[in-house]
Amino acid sequence: MTDTGRRARRPDDAPTVLLQGRVxxxxxDEVKAAAAASGVTVAYYLEALIAKLIDENGSMPLVDRPKRDRANQLDIPQEAHTAAA
Known part of the structure; x- marks a missing residue:
């Protein structure tokens, strides 16, 4: 049987752990498109991308912290500390 048309996957005996995050x-869509164009699963694509970054930089590169969205933030005034009666 041939693997034509199937996406590349890691060997079945390779240990894996779950990594989740919201994007x-x-x-x-960009990640899914890049994985499809590469002919691999999204999980394999992300793992290969991370391995490439580590190989190129010696470790994972640091990123800037997200900017606060002050336009959609409620301004709640500081209240004086009160003790429960």
Missing amino acids: SPETR
């Missing part, structure tokens, strides 16, 4: 729909 924007646009980011997910």
Whole structure:
């Protein structure tokens, strides 16, 4: 039987753990498209991308912290500390 048309996967005996995170729909679409174009699963694509970054940088690169969305933030005034009666 041939693997034509199937995506590449890691060997069945390779240990794996779950890694989850929320991303924007646009980011997910970009990752899914890149994985499909590479002919691999999204999980394999992410693992290969991370391995490539570590290989190129010696470790995972650091990123900037997200900017606070002050436009959609409620301003709640500081209340004086009160003790329960």
